[in-house]
Amino acid sequence: MKEKVPKLDTELDNQTYICRECQSGKMVRRFVTYLTWIGDELITVPDFPAWVCDVCGRCEYDGKALNRLSLLLSPNAGRPTNEGRTFRPKLRPSETRTGRSKSK
Numbered sequence: 001m002k003e004k005v006p007k008l009d010t011e012l013d014n015q016t017y018i019c020r021e022c023q024s025g026k027m028v029r030r031f032v033t034y035l036t037w038i039g040d041e042l043i044t045v046p047d048f049p050a051w052v053c054d055v056c057g058r059c060e061y062d063g064k065a066l067n068r069l070s071l072l073l074s075p076n077a078g079r080p081t082n083e084g085r086t087f088r089p090k091l092r093p094s095e096t097r098t099g100r101s102k103s104k
Helices: 007-013 063-073
Strands: 016-018 026-038 041-053 059-061
Touching: 026 059, 026 063, 041 063, 059 063
Parallel strands: none
Antiparallel strands: 016 026, 026 041, 041 059
């Protein structure tokens, strides 16, 4: 069964822009292997969206995909976000932090 590609991705496939490096080639959306080091480990991500120049070969990785990947590779990925936070209920105007009512 063939997977459906989101409409946004197919629209990006048809877009091109001039290469910043050589100024003569067109940047075309391709899927490449992304390589990065995290500490002593080499991480490879196949089929990573990027823009590649058809003349000089310059490669610019897709910004949205890089943001998503950085969230996945974050050392805090999968951990609760409210760790270390305490719930402090709002006080009524007649109460103080000690729980006693203000005397009038």
